[in-house]
Each structure stands twice: as C-alpha cells, then as structure tokens.
Amino acid sequence: MAMKKIKKDKGESDKELNTKKQKNKRQISAKKVTISKKQVKKGKTEKEIIKETKPVDTMEQSKMEATKFYPPQMDKKNGEKIIKYEEKKAVIDESQIQTKYGDNKIVLLVRDPYWCYAYWDLSEELINNKRKEIKPEWGNYDLILRIYDVTDIIFNGNNAHKFNDIKITGDANNWYINVWEAGRSYITDIGFKTADGHFILLARSNAVTTPRDKVSNITDEEWMVVDEDFDELFRLSGGGKFGSSEGFRSFLEMNLSSESVSSFSSPSPKPEENKGFFLVVDTELIVYGATEKNAKLKVKGEPIKINPDGSFSLRYHLPNTNLIIPVEAESNDGKDKISIKITVERKTE
Amino acid sequence: MREPSGYLALILHAHLPFVRHPEYNSALEENWLFEAITETYIPLLNIFNKLIEDGVDFRITMSLTPPLISMLRDPLLQERYLNHINKLIELIEKEVIRTQFEPHFNRTAIMYREKFYNARYVFEEKYKRDLVSGFKQIQDAGKLEIITCGATHGFLPLSLYREVVNAQIKVAVDHYIENLGRRPRGIWLPECGYNPGDDEVLRKYGIRYFITDTHGILYGTPRPKYGIFSPVYCKSRVAAFARDMESSKQVWSAKEGYPGDYNYREFYRDIGYDLDYNYIRPYIHESGIRINTGIKYYKITGRVDLGHKQPYDYNAALNKAAEHAGNFMFNREKQVEYLAKLMKRQPIIVAPYDAELFGHWWYEGPYFLDFLIRKIFYDQQTIKLITPSEYLEKYPKNQVLTPSFSSWGYKGYAEFWLSGENDWIYRHLHKIYEKMIELVNTFKYKPLNQLQERILKQAAREVLLAQSSDWAFIMKTQTMYEYAARRTVNHVFRFNKLYDMIKTANVDEQYLARIEWQDNIFPNIDWTAFSI
Numbered sequence: 001m002a003m004k005k006i007k008k009d010k011g012e013s014d015k016e017l018n019t020k021k022q023k024n025k026r027q028i029s030a031k032k033v034t035i036s037k038k039q040v041k042k043g044k045t046e047k048e049i050i051k052e053t054k055p056v057d058t059m060e061q062s063k064m065e066a067t068k069f070y071p072p073q074m075d076k077k078n079g080e081k082i083i084k085y086e087e088k089k090a091v092i093d094e095s096q097i098q099t100k101y102g103d104n105k106i107v108l109l110v111r112d113p114y115w116c117y118a119y120w121d122l123s124e125e126l127i128n129n130k131r132k133e134i135k136p137e138w139g140n141y142d143l144i145l146r147i148y149d150v151t152d153i154i155f156n157g158n159n160a161h162k163f164n165d166i167k168i169t170g171d172a173n174n175w176y177i178n179v180w181e182a183g184r185s186y187i188t189d190i191g192f193k194t195a196d197g198h199f200i201l202l203a204r205s206n207a208v209t210t211p212r213d214k215v216s217n218i219t220d221e222e223w224m225v226v227d228e229d230f231d232e233l234f235r236l237s238g239g240g241k242f243g244s245s246e247g248f249r250s251f252l253e254m255n256l257s258s259e260s261v262s263s264f265s266s267p268s269p270k271p272e273e274n275k276g277f278f279l280v281v282d283t284e285l286i287v288y289g290a291t292e293k294n295a296k297l298k299v300k301g302e303p304i305k306i307n308p309d310g311s312f313s314l315r316y317h318l319p320n321t322n323l324i325i326p327v328e329a330e331s332n333d334g335k336d337k338i339s340i341k342i343t344v345e346r347k348t349e
Numbered sequence: 350m351r352e353p354s355g356y357l358a359l360i361l362h363a364h365l366p367f368v369r370h371p372e373y374n375s376a377l378e379e380n381w382l383f384e385a386i387t388e389t390y391i392p393l394l395n396i397f398n399k400l401i402e403d404g405v406d407f408r409i410t411m412s413l414t415p416p417l418i419s420m421l422r423d424p425l426l427q428e429r430y431l432n433h434i435n436k437l438i439e440l441i442e443k444e445v446i447r448t449q450f451e452p453h454f455n456r457t458a459i460m461y462r463e464k465f466y467n468a469r470y471v472f473e474e475k476y477k478r479d480l481v482s483g484f485k486q487i488q489d490a491g492k493l494e495i496i497t498c499g500a501t502h503g504f505l506p507l508s509l510y511r512e513v514v515n516a517q518i519k520v521a522v523d524h525y526i527e528n529l530g531r532r533p534r535g536i537w538l539p540e541c542g543y544n545p546g547d548d549e550v551l552r553k554y555g556i557r558y559f560i561t562d563t564h565g566i567l568y569g570t571p572r573p574k575y576g577i578f579s580p581v582y583c584k585s586r587v588a589a590f591a592r593d594m595e596s597s598k599q600v601w602s603a604k605e606g607y608p609g610d611y612n613y614r615e616f617y618r619d620i621g622y623d624l625d626y627n628y629i630r631p632y633i634h635e636s637g638i639r640i641n642t643g644i645k646y647y648k649i650t651g652r653v654d655l656g657h658k659q660p661y662d663y664n665a666a667l668n669k670a671a672e673h674a675g676n677f678m679f680n681r682e683k684q685v686e687y688l689a690k691l692m693k694r695q696p697i698i699v700a701p702y703d704a705e706l707f708g709h710w711w712y713e714g715p716y717f718l719d720f721l722i723r724k725i726f727y728d729q730q731t732i733k734l735i736t737p738s739e740y741l742e743k744y745p746k747n748q749v750l751t752p753s754f755s756s757w758g759y760k761g762y763a764e765f766w767l768s769g770e771n772d773w774i775y776r777h778l779h780k781i782y783e784k785m786i787e788l789v790n791t792f793k794y795k796p797l798n799q800l801q802e803r804i805l806k807q808a809a810r811e812v813l814l815a816q817s818s819d820w821a822f823i824m825k826t827q828t829m830y831e832y833a834a835r836r837t838v839n840h841v842f843r844f845n846k847l848y849d850m851i852k853t854a855n856v857d858e859q860y861l862a863r864i865e866w867q868d869n870i871f872p873n874i875d876w877t878a879f880s881i
Contacts, residue, residue, distance in 0.1 A: 058759045061601045064608075065703055066826040067616060067710045068365065068381055069819070070641065092860070094842040095835065101780055109507055109775065110754065112762035119776050174772060206509070209545075211568065211754035211762060218571035222749040226586045226741070 106190045108205040113182030113213040118145060119174035120190050122202055130192060130200050139195025143168045146189040146199065147177055150207060155187055165193060182213035283346055287325060288313035294332040300325055318346050353733040355578075355685030355696040356740060357725070358590070359718070360410045360560060362537050363390070363704035364502055366819035366836075367416040367870050371425055375635045378832060382420055383433040384643055386480065387468045389708035390421075392715040394471065394483045397493060400722060407492055407722045408734040411484070411704060412537035414498040415524045416817070418481050419870045422528070427478040434469045437643065440632045441465055444620070444644060453660040454646045460663045461644055485529055494736040496535035497525040497556075500871070503816035504766045506544040506754060507775060512789075512879045513782045513816070514550050519878040520813065520871060522554040527873065534738045535559065537701075539818050540766070541592070541757035548583040548752075558588040558737045560701055565755035566591035574748055578688050578696035580741065581750045589752050590737050595684060596700040599677060600711075607673040608711035611649050612666045615658050616710060618647040645712075670713040674720035682731040697740050698732075701757075771824040774837050778815060781844045785812045785879045788851065793877050800856060802876075807861060808847040809876035810868050815840035843868070 102123035109117045134141055144167050148160035166177060168190075179186055187207045192200040290311040291297060297304045299314060306312045316323075328339040365385060370376035400407055420426050441462045448454040476483045487493040499505065500520035508514050518536070525533045535558045536551060543561050551559060558580065566577050566589055573581055577591035599606050607613075621633050621642040634640050647658035648666065681698055688696040707714030725734060741747075758765035767775070785808060792805060815837055823833035843864050850856045 058757070058761060060604070061757070062759050062765060062822075062826065064601065064706060064710055066822075066828055068385070068703070068705050069378075069823050069826070069828050071828045094839045097777060097838055097841050097845065101776070103780075107509065107775070107779060109509070109763070109767060111764050111767050112760060115764075117767055117772060119772070121776060174776075209754070212570070213568070215567060216570040216572040220571050221574055222571075223746055224582050224586070224749045225746040226582060226588070 104203050106188060106203040106205045108186065108188050108208050110208045110210050111176070113210050114179060116147075116177045116179055116186060116188075116208060116210065117174065118177060118188050118190075118205060120203060121173065122190070126202060130202055133200055134192060134194060134198070137196075138198045141192040141194040141198075141200075144191065144193045144199075145175060145177065146191065146193075147179065148187050148189070149180060149184055150187050151185045151209075155207065160187075179210060182210050185209045283318040285316045285318045285323070285344055286313060287316070287327065287342065289327070291329040291338075292331060296330045296332070298326075298328045298330075318344070320346050320348050351730055353685075353695065354682075354689040354731045355698065355733075356735040357596075357681055357685075357698045357700060357732050358408075358410060358735055358737055358740065359721075360412070360537070360699065360701035360737075361393075361704035361707070362412045362414075362498075362701060363417055364412065364414040364498060365417050365420065365705075366502065366817045367419065367814060367868075369420055369423060369426055369869070370867075372867055375429075377634055377638075377640060378829070379426065379429060380433075380640065382426065383430050384641070385705050385709055386421075386430055386472070387434065387437070387465070387643060388712065389705050389715065390480055391468045391471050392708050393704070393718075394476075394480065394487070395467070396715055396719045396722075397487045398483075400719070401487070401490055401492060405723055405726045407726065408494070408736045408739065409492065409718075409722075410494045410496060410535070410736050412496045412498045413481065413484060414502055414537075415500050415521050416502065416870065418524065418528050421481050422479060423869075424478075431469075431473060431478070434465060434472065436632055438462075438465050438469065440642065441644065443628075453662075457646050457661050457663060458644075481528060488529065494534065494738060495525075495529060496537055497521045497533040498537045499539040500524065501813040501817045502539040502819060503813070504540050504542045504756070504763070504818035504821070505538060505547055506542045506756065506763055507766060508782070508816075509775075509779050510782050510786060511546075511550070511881050512786045513812075514547055515553075515881060516785075516809070516813065516878040517816070518550050518554050518556070520809075520874060522556070523873070523875060523878075524871060540822075541565070541701075541755065542763070542818075543589075543752055543756070544754050545751050548585045548587040548589070551587045552585040556587060558590060558741065560699065560737075561589050561591050561752055562755050562757040562761060563591050563594050564761055565589065565752045566750070568753035568755070569750040570753075571750055573750060575692050575694075575696070578692065578698065579694065579744070579747065580697070580737065581748050581752070583751060584749060588737070588741055588747065590697070590699045590740075591752075592701050592757065593684075593698045596677070596681060596698055597702075599680065600700075600702055600706070607670075607677075607717065608706075608714070609649065610669050610673070611651050612662070612669040613649050614645055614661050614666060614712040615647045615649050615655075616645070616712075618645055618655055618658050620644045620646070666713050667716055670717040671720045674717050674724055677717075677721055678724050678729065678732070682729060685732050694744055697735065697737075699737075765825050766818055766821040768825055770827065770830075771821040774821060774824075777837070777841045781812050781815060781841055781848075782879075784848050785809065785844070788848065789877050789879045792851075793880070800858070800861075801851060803861060803865065804847050804851045804856070805876040806874050807865055807868070808844055808851070809874050809879065810870055811840045811844040811847065811864070812879070814868055814870065815844065840868075 101121050102125075103121055104123055104126050106118055106120035111117050144165045146163050146165050148155065148163040150160050153159055153161070162180075164180075166175065168175065177188065185207055186209075188205045189199075189201055189203070190205075191202045194200075287299065288311070290309070291306065293306070293308065293310040295306070295310070297306050297312060304312055304314065323344045325342040325344070326339060327342065328337065330337050365382055368376065368378035368381060370379060397409070441458060444458045445455065445462055448458050471483075472478060472480065484493065484495060488495045498521060499517040501517070503513070503517045505514050505517060508517070517539075521536075522533060532555050534556070536556045538547070538559050538561070541560060541562045543559070543565050548559070563577055566573050566581055569581065573579075577593060580588045580590045582588050600608065602609070619641040621629060621644075622639050626639075629639070629642070630637065632642055646661055648661040650657065650659045684698060685696055707718060711717070722734065725732060755761055756763060756765075788805060788808060792801070797805070817836075820833040820837045823829050846857075846860065850861070
C-alpha cells in the first residue's frame with residue numbers, strides 16, 4: 001500500500017514539474033536581460049537594490065532537498081514489497097498514542113501572511129456544560145470560530161478591530177483560516193453561536209502575528225555598532241570553555257551581584273590527550289561595577305564602554321603577578337570625579 | 350592585492366535527522382547518512398584539504414547540525430559505515446570486471462573504485478572514523494567556519510512556546526562546545542525558520558548571527574537600506590544575513606540551474622535497480638528490496654525517460670563543472686560591481702545551499718565548489734570569499750530592523766511543515782512541550798536520584814527528537830511517509846511513558862534502558878533547557 005501511494009505521488013509531481021517548466025522559461029528570459037539593464041541604468045536608489053531580489057522556485061528546492069530522504073523505487077521484477085525490518089529485541093507497541101487530550105484548548109498557528117491554522121481539543125464535559133447555558137428561545141446554534149483582528153491592542157474579548165465568524169462543519173478538530181491582511185495580529189475563539197446572535201465561548205486561542213508580505217513603507221533608519229568581542233562577552237556569561245555551564249553561570253551571577261571584588265579559579269577543560277591524573281588551576285579576575293549612565297569611565301587609563309544601565313564589567317586572565325588597576329569615573333559635565341585603585345596579587349607557592 | 354568590490358559568503362547547511370537504529374540490523378534510513386558521507390562529506394573534506402595544501406586561501410561556512418555530528422561520532426554508525434563502504438568496494442570490484450568489455454561503463458566503474466577506496470582510507474585511516482575532527486581541523490586552520498543549528502532541526506516558528514526554542518538553541522550550543530571546543534558564532538536556523546523574538550534566545554547563548562531567507566530581511570521593518578546585500582541587526586544586537594536569490598537559483602534549480610546540465614550524472618538510474626536481481630541481491634537492503642547503491646552509469650542526457658539515458662562521462666562532467674564555476678563567478682562579479690556602485694560599502698552576497706546537494710544530488714557539485722574557489726583566488730580581484738563573522742568585524746555598524754517571519758521552504762513561510770499531510774502532529778508535539786516544561790518547573794530545584802535524572806534527560810531527548818522538522822518535511826513530500834509518521838508517534842509515545850514514570854514514581858527501568866540505548870543523542874543533555 002505504501003508503494004502505491006508513492007507511485008501516485010510521483011505522477012502528480014511530474015505534472016507539477018511540467019507546469020513549473022513553463023514558468024521557468026519566462027524567468028530565464030528575464031534573467032538574461034538583467035545584467036545589461038543594470039549597466040544602462042543611471043538612477044541608483046535603494047529601491048533598485050531591493051529590486052535585485054528575484055524569487056527562487058522553492059518547490060523545486062524542496063523536491064531536490066527531498067532526495068536526501070529518497071524512498072526505494074518500485075521493484076519491477078519482484079513486485080511491490082514493503083520493507084519489514086528484523087528487530088533484534090522484542091519491544092512494546094509504541095505506535096499508539098492518545099488522539100484526544102480533552103484539555104479545552106484552542107491553538108492558533110501562522111502558516112503564511114494570509115492563512116492561520118487552528119486546532120482545538122474540547123472535552124465532552126465542557127461541551128455539555130456550555131450547551132446547558134443556551135436558552136431554548138435563542139434558537140438553533142452552530143459551532144463557530146470567531147477570529148478577531150487584535151493588532152496593537154490588549155484584547156479583552158470585545159475591543160477587536162473586527163471579527164469574522166466561520167461555521168465549523170462535520171467533526172473537524174482543526175481549520176485553516178483565511179485572514180484579512182498580512183502583518184496583523186489575530187486571536188480566535190471557538191464557541192456556540194445561536195440563531196439570534198448569542199455567543200457562548202468554549203475556548204480562546206493564543207495571539208499570533210502574520211508576516212508582512214511586502215517591503216516596509218517605514219524608512220526611518222537606525223544604525224547600531226556591535227563591536228564587542230562576543231566570545232569574551234559570553235565567557236563572561238559563564239559560557240566559553242565551560243561545556244555545560246549552568247552551575248558555573250549561577251556561581252558567576254552570585255559573584256557579580258555580591259559586593260566584593262573577587263578573583264576566583266575555574267576548571268580548565270580536561271586535556272584530552274592526557275589520560276592520567278592531572279590538576280589544572282587557573283585564575284581570572286573580574287572587575288565590575290556601575291556608575292552614572294552618561295559618565296566617562298577609564299580602567300587602567302583605557303576608556304571603557306559602559307552598558308546602557310551604567311554597569312560595566314571586565315575580565316582579565318590573572319597570571320602570577322602584582323596587578324594595579326586604577327578605575328576612574330568622570331561625570332558627563334566633568335564636575336565630579338571618583339577614582340578607585342585595586343591591587344591584586346597572585347602567587348603560586 | 351587590491352580591495353575587492355564585494356564579498357561572497359558560501360554557506361553549506363549539512364544536516365540529516367537522527368536516523369540511528371540499533372534495534373535493526375540494517376535500516377534503510379541509515380543509508381542516507383552513508384551516502385552523504387561517501388558522496389558529500391568526504392569529497393568536501395578532500396577538497397578543503399587540497400586547497401590548503403595548494404596554498405589557496407578561501408572561506409566557507411558550514412552548519413554541522415547536532416544530529417549529524419552525533420551520528421558521525423557514533424561508534425555503531427561508524428562501524429556500520431565501514432561495513433557499508435566495504436560492501437561497496439566489493440561490489441565495484443565486481444563491476445570493474447563485469448564492464449570490462451564496455452569501455453563507456455568501465456571508465457566510470459574505475460572512477461568509482463578509486464573514490465570508494467579513497468573514502469575508506471579517509472574514513473578509517475586518515476580520520477580514524479571521526480570525520481567531525483576533519484572539519485574541526487579546517488575550522489582551526491581558519492578556512493572554515495562551522496556554525497550550529499537547532500538541536501534536532503526543530504522548525505522554530507511552530508514551537509508555540511519560547512521554552513522550546515530555548516531548548517533547541519541551548520542544547521545545540523552546549524553540544525557544539527562539547528564537540529568543537531569553542532562557542533558557535535553563528536547559527537543556521539532550521540529551515541531558515543525565523544519568528545521575531547527568537548533572536549533574543551540566540552543572544553542569550555552568545556550567537557552572533559543567523560541566516561534568513563531573502564524576504565526575512567527584505568520585508569523587515571523598517572525597510573532595509575541596503576536590501577539583502579548587507580547584514581542587519583535585530584534589536585537584540587544579533588545580526589541577520591539574508592540569502593541572495595540570484596546565486597541561489599543558479600544552483601538550486603534543477604531545470605535552469607547548473608545541476609540539470611545534460612552532462613551531469615543522472616541520480617535516478619542506479620545499478621541497484623538496473624542489474625540482475627541475483628547479482629545485486631547481496632548489495633541491496635537485507636529484506637531484498639532494491640535500493641540505490643550509489644553506482645550510477647548514466648548522464649542526465651536530456652528530456653528523455655530513464656530508459657533512454659546515455660552513458661556518463663566523468664571527465665566531460667568535470668569540464669562542465671569548471672565551466673559552470675566560471676559562469677557563477679562571472680555573474681557574482683557583475684552583481685557585486687553593480688551593487689558596489691549603489692552602496693557605501695562592499696556588498697556581501699550570501700549564497701546558502703544544502704550541503705548534501707553537492708555530491709549526493711548534484712554529483713559533480715563538490716568539484717564545482719573546488720573550481721569556484723580556485724577561480725576566485727587566482728583569476729580575478731572583484732570578489733572575495735568571506736564568512737559572516739569576518740564581514741561583521743569589517744562592518745560592525747549596521748542598520749537595526751526587525752526581520753519578518755519567514756523560512757526558506759515552499760512559498761517562504763510555514764506551509765511545507767503545516768499542511769494537510771502533517772498538521773496532525775502539532776497537537777501532540779505541543780502537548781509534550783507543555784508536559785516537558787511542567788517537568789522542568791516541578792523538578793528543577795528538587796533533589797533527584799540517579800534514576801529520576803535519567804528519566805528527565807531521556808524525556809528531554811524524546812521531545813527534541815519528535816521535533817525534527819524532517820518528519821513533517823518527509824510527510825509533506827510523501828517520500829517515506831510511514832517512517833516519518835512512525836518516528837513522530839514513537840517519540841511522543843516514549844515521552845509520555847517517561848512522563849508517567851516520573852509522575853507516578855512507577856519506573857520501568859528496562860524500558861528506560863532500552864530507549865536510552867536507542868535514542869542516545871546528547872548524552873550530557875541539560876534537561877532544564879526547556880525554560881526561559
């Protein structure tokens with residue numbers, strides 16, 4: 001049976017490829033002219049840079065990618081065969097899982113700029129209880145999805161920009177919802193809607209935001225320099241050479257939040273070659289503190305960039321030596337100045 | 350040498366899902382790995398080493414995903430690969446004899462023989478079965494930048510919970526450090542799936558940049574001044590680089606792209622299907638089902654059916670690859686020259702591909718890369734190869750914007766992983782995410798005995814394995830639907846069983862031991878990673 005399925009799909013995909021071919025032909029001719037066109041054009045704006053971008057056929061890409069996971073092709077001589085593995089060990093049947101959890105939940109996911117997907121799982125109990133709330137005079141009722149546009153608002157149930165009702169048919173427990181607009185936020189309710197318009201809520205989903213489908217109109221530019229040494233920064237966060245770093249991180253955080261300047265030793269990675277007994281001890285020094293956000297700070301005479309909240313931290317490898325570390329802070333207007341000198345000594349006996 | 354007008358960043362995404370099956374003597378899916386080793390990973394290593402030996406300076410960026418690294422370093426799979434390549438060598442020896450009166454096939458058989466022997470040498474002798482160490486050496490030589498990926502290639506935009514994104518990233522980063530001895534600078538987001546805010550998690554683990562598809566940046570807010578030809582920063586200070594479509598299409602497209610050239614090797618004509626059943630029987634799957642062997646004697650030939658393909662000529666195909674490399678370089682030079690006039694800086698062209706495309710699908714692909722790198726080094730001065738981190742060092746000042754939700758899949762969003770064929774998985778996945786997060790909240794600060802810790806670790810492994818985007822991908826392509834569906838269900842089942850064990854304190858240790866043995870990825874997993 002498995003093989004039949006594959007066969008059928010192969011036929012379909014061939015067809016699809018054929019229609020793709022037609023499309024690609026057009027793209028080829030378009031491609032040919034681009035280079036010469038580029039050189040003729042004089043007016044060079046950022047729009048042109050953006051225009052440089054042409055779509056790739058992502059379906060073709062997916063097909064190519066799929067060859068990584070190729071299935072066995074049809075075996076003409078031996079007919080259809082389904083692979084049966086010889087298991088080494090007897091195992092319990094792991095192929096059955098619960099189909100329903102009854103957790104009274106509806107979840108909304110984004111598929112693309114125009115479509116969301118909702119699935120829900122409602123208990124019989126909830127449905128029966130809610131049914132009891134419906135008064136006979138309200139008339140017949142349907143199970144519906146009520147999708148709200150909640151872009152830029154904190155949704156309280158009745159302040160959406162707009163909403164739309166979708167009648168659920170059959171025993172569906174999921175639905176693809178065509179939403180109004182790209183780049184907007186949505187929430188969906190599931191509930192009963194009566195003939196006279198009453199709505200009884202069963203569950204409310206999470207909020208999602210659909211992606212934009214075109215280039216932004218906002219052209220305000222903000223630029224940022226990130227020149228910090230990331231490796232260094234994340235060694236500071238307890239990362240770097242410390243493989244699984246949870247324990248070390250909390251140790252570091254403790255130290256960073258305490259009052260004293262502390263130097264401490266940390267385990268070096270285990271030398272892989274050396275299988276015998278070993279001890280490696282290394283020391284590092286962390287200098288950290290805080291000043292006013294706009295103050296100027298110098299450590300060992302070097303200007304130091306302070307964090308937006310006025311804090312700073314520096315880390316040094318600590319050799320066997322005497323170190324003198326002057327720290328000077330100067331207020332933005334130059335009126336106040338504070339300097340602190342730290343002296344650290346490391347000696348290995 | 351003068352300053353180049355712009356840069357080219359070649360990015361190869363090397364990934365296979367965790368398809369290790371100790372419970373079977375031979376699993377068809379493990380062949381995905383074995384073929385990629387012979388046809389892609391070893392040829393790439395050989396090429397990189399030869400470039401270094403020849404003094405050709407180059408830069409290339411590769412993601413080696415945690416499941417791939419885990420499999421490449423797994424002793425059982427290493428042993429099985431060795432058996433696999435030994436079998437292939439046995440078969441090709443027979444083939445060289447069988448084809449001796451057909452020179453048009455015989456020369457190809459001899460070519461394969463050379464490659465298979467070389468693969469065995471590189472695998473067994475040169476790297477002592479550990480190909481990851483080979484890639485690491487090239488990274489240490491400064492030519493290759495290895496980046497990481499989601500722990501099991503989970504498609505992040507459908508994760509629903511930030512805790513799950515956190516686990517995919519944290520476990521991957523820990524695993525990278527364990528295996529490569531330093532932090533990863535960059536990440537290949539699985540399927541280039543980006544959801545605004547995920548960059549905060551990257552920032553938390555020290556990742557400096559990620560790659561998006563073109564529209565990830567192009568549709569970002571505010572508008573990107575330099576389009577996709579310069580990176581941008583998210584507000585979290587993490588940089589994003591976007592794929593260039595023009596260079597992508599030339600390689601990715603089967604029809605108008607290079608791999609469709611008639612001289613190249615035909616993927617679908619394989620002696621596993623062509624030859625007499627009794628002759629080929631020992632070299633196909635043990636169940637007797639015919640599979641690809643990797644020995645293919647035909648070229649694409651043209652738009653003809655498989656029966657009318659013409660014999661493959663390796664040398665002619667290599668000439669074609671050289672020609673295509675020249676064409677690719679020429680197009681990049683023109684592109685960069687044009688862009689450089691529009692921009693106040695040297696543009697960067699980001700060209701990402703599936704690594705397995707080179708060699709597995711496009712057999713001559715690795716040699717195309719080799720020619721391309723050499724030509725860029727010797728023949729021109731307009732473009733230069735670069736890694737994203739080097740570019741950021743050169744241009745630390747970049748525009749700040751929020752990239753758009755995007756992926757590099759079909760239509761550019763989540764559709765390939767969320768459609769009629771595979772949408773049923775999400776209610777189960779989200780349920781086990783919820784339960785795993787609950788376990789972390791319950792047990793994180795409790796004293797645990799060894800058994801409890803083992804259960805929690807295994808539970809975390811099962812959640813991650815269930816999350817591989819590959820399962821949904823395979824369901825969608827309908828190639829190995831049953832396998833992918835089974836994998837999803839099995840991991841959900843195993844997680845639930847472990848969850849019940851720890852909640853009820855009723856432990857089936859034998860069961861636990863069996864799935865630890867089976868799903869042995871991430872031996873040192875931090876199960877508390879499912880948190881914010």
